[in-house]
Amino acid sequence: MNKNEFILALRSALQKNGVKDIDDIASDYEEHFQQAKIQGKNEDEVSRKLGTPEVIAKAYETDSMVLQMKDTSQPFKFTFAFKVLGRLIVLAPFNFLILLIPGSIILAIVVIGWALTMVTGASALAIVTTGLQANLINLSAWVGVSIFSTTLALFGLTAIFILGMMLITKSIVVFAINYLRWNLKFVLQK
Amino acid sequence: MNPQFKKGILELCVLSVVSRKDYYGYELVEEISKVIEISEGTLYPILRRLTEEKCFETYLQESNEGPSRKYYKITKLGKEFCREQSKQWNEFNQQVGQLIDKDRR
Numbered sequence: 001m002n003k004n005e006f007i008l009a010l011r012s013a014l015q016k017n018g019v020k021d022i023d024d025i026a027s028d029y030e031e032h033f034q035q036a037k038i039q040g041k042n043e044d045e046v047s048r049k050l051g052t053p054e055v056i057a058k059a060y061e062t063d064s065m066v067l068q069m070k071d072t073s074q075p076f077k078f079t080f081a082f083k084v085l086g087r088l089i090v091l092a093p094f095n096f097l098i099l100l101i102p103g104s105i106i107l108a109i110v111v112i113g114w115a116l117t118m119v120t121g122a123s124a125l126a127i128v129t130t131g132l133q134a135n136l137i138n139l140s141a142w143v144g145v146s147i148f149s150t151t152l153a154l155f156g157l158t159a160i161f162i163l164g165m166m167l168i169t170k171s172i173v174v175f176a177i178n179y180l181r182w183n184l185k186f187v188l189q190k
Numbered sequence: 191m192n193p194q195f196k197k198g199i200l201e202l203c204v205l206s207v208v209s210r211k212d213y214y215g216y217e218l219v220e221e222i223s224k225v226i227e228i229s230e231g232t233l234y235p236i237l238r239r240l241t242e243e244k245c246f247e248t249y250l251q252e253s254n255e256g257p258s259r260k261y262y263k264i265t266k267l268g269k270e271f272c273r274e275q276s277k278q279w280n281e282f283n284q285q286v287g288q289l290i291d292k293d294r295r
Contacts, residue, residue, distance in 0.1 A: 028215055028234050031260060035216035038255050051229030059235040067242065 003033040006047040013057035019064050066177070081173045103176075110169055117161035124154030200228065202279055204236050205264070205272040208246065214259035237262060245271055 001009070007026055014022045029050070036046045050056070065084045128151050200222075207213065207221055215237065219230045240246050245268030252258045264272070 025234070025238070028238070028260070029231070031214075031257070032216050032219070032230075032234075034257055035214070035259065039216075049223075049229075050231035053231075055229070056231040056235065059232060060238070063235060063239050063242075 001047040002043040003030075003047065006033075006043075006050065006053060010053040010057060013054045014060060017057050017061035019057065019060045025060060081177065084177055085173065106172060110165070110172065113161070113165050113168065117158060117165055120154055120161055121158040124151050124158060127151045127154065199279060200226075200233070201236055201240070202272070202275045204233065204240065205245065205268060205275065208262050209264045209269060209272050212261045212263045214251075214261050216259075218262070240268065244268075 007029060010029060011022055011026055014025060019025070032050070033043065033046055037043070062084075065080075068080075127147060203222055203226065204218070207218060213221065215234065218237070219233050222228065222233065223230055237246065241248055241262070244265055246262045247265055248260050248262055250258045251261055
């Protein structure tokens, strides 16, 4: 690959990956080629030493995604967070193995938490429906009131569980991303 | 050296080298690849990230030999980060050294 081919391939890879500041990034590599030329280096040799444009573009994309993740002025998006997580795992597959055991334990806890939340919600609904049916066959006022308050309490509990689980899930995802990002420094492929 | 180890310390290498004097991209790449064998293109993302994280400042300077060059200069924050990172690296190195050399003694 000569200089122009390299820059062109890098630009299109950056564009494909949605990286901003493409001109700025490309100019760094243009300067690199220029300076190498002054030293009497051959363009093919220089681009071979630089590496694959696609791999380089991935490094820029991951950095910009992580930066966007850390921007607290933006609302936290789970789908985007999982995309970043996926990217980091693909870039650093051995992380996946290390994370597998503690990861599956944490995942199990999260799943159990969400299941518990759903069970609470479902039982609240169940009491409402049975309560309504029971009311048709005429129940004492006292039982009616106690059913009503239990249902209310269960709905409240469900709401608290949902909020709690949202917080827990979010912090686990953020922690995993920070951990993977730290780890990534050790494994970014050549 | 194992490429996985190399990548981890690359950022620290860049910080340490630039903390000694201001470098332009090509010069820095030459300096580092003299010692460590790397894909040279992966240094520029590191330079950009460290600049975005305010560890480096950049400025353009004309050269006698041709077009102007973009120089990287370490900031106060960068120096602190570099110190902290090299402390961690030294500790880690020492610990690993203890384990590796145990059998040989």
